[in-house]
Amino acid sequence: MPAFRTVRGMRDFLPKDTERIRHVEQVSRELAQLYGYGEVITPVVESYDLLAAKSGEEIRERMYAFKDLGGRKVALRPEFTASVARLVATKMRNEPKPMRLFCVGSLYRYDEPQYGRFREFWQANYELIGSDKPEADAEIIMLTNDLLTRLGLRKYRFKIGHMGILRGILSQEGIDEEQNSIMQLLDKKRWEEALTVARESGASQNCLTTLRKVFEIRGEDASDILKKVEKSVQGYERAVAAVENLREILQLTEENVVKLEVMIEAGFARGLEYYTGIIFEPYVPEIEIALSGGGRYDKLIELFGGEPTPAVGVAQGVDRIVLAMKKQRVPSKVAKERRVVVIPVNEESKEKALQLSSKLRTAGLSVEMEVMERTVSKALSDADRRK
């Protein structure tokens, strides 16, 4: 037999690494309860058409898609939002709004494996459905901030933008269909190519100049940056409204969160096609890639056949949060639980040892019984070795 290995891009998690993943999951779940998000479990395998509907070209091309034995075209989920949108448009369509939903689990994308990018990874996902008000956006940002703080991360910063700024400018120029390809180029910071597509789609000279200005506006002082953006997008009413919306959200957030570090980038776009409002990504200084990704997507539920329903949500990248915790040397658990070994000293005491182990577990201790018939001294030195 050949020595089997994991498939490229797939990982085994040994107990220590699993503990870290589960710890992040557990804190995410506790937070969901504290904020009133009900947990749902949706299938890993979904219909290809559902997942392809609005994931964005890039993710679509990287899906693990195949025919099942019944000939159905299916895929492993590359994100949670499509599944949640399906739920809201179907089984939960009569539930009162707002709806707060949480889910956590593994996702699959045929990405090129590299630091922080895997083919199987975990997300903790929060969706707040039914409100278009800025306090809903503020809640999602606060919740993300809360999660990172509770996990012990430090010096993280939120990169923030608003899809309404760019989309507002383009819509007013009559550019609709090409918007998503422009956003994807911007997501990759390919500014010039994005401008070329805009030009080829009929953007006016004024539009191109405005976009170019907007791409350059970024900084840590939110009110200063927003003033600059507002000035640059004069004449594009929807873009002006988007800036005002962003201002409101940030004011609400600022009033409630202990000093949020932000970096506002007017030309920031995210690759997923469905974002319509604020978008954000938290970063730690030690790692160049985003820990999570969130934003407002007011058109998505409709797309899956539901009533027009505004929504805002965030996907916390569990694996990258674990990487950040390791970089910042944050322990995965505050205190180790109490652990005990029970060693039968001879044949007759085995039964007693099992009984005692059982009693100690009932009392809440973690108990490992000696099952190798080793001498007491060997069993003890093994216990020492395993701390």
Ligand code: AMP
């Ligand atoms: P997205 O669903 O693309 O908006 O990504 C949201 C978050 O999921 C990112 O910020 C990452 O933390 C995480 N994520 C996305 N793709 C991957 C991947 N291939 N490997 C690990 N984490 C990922």
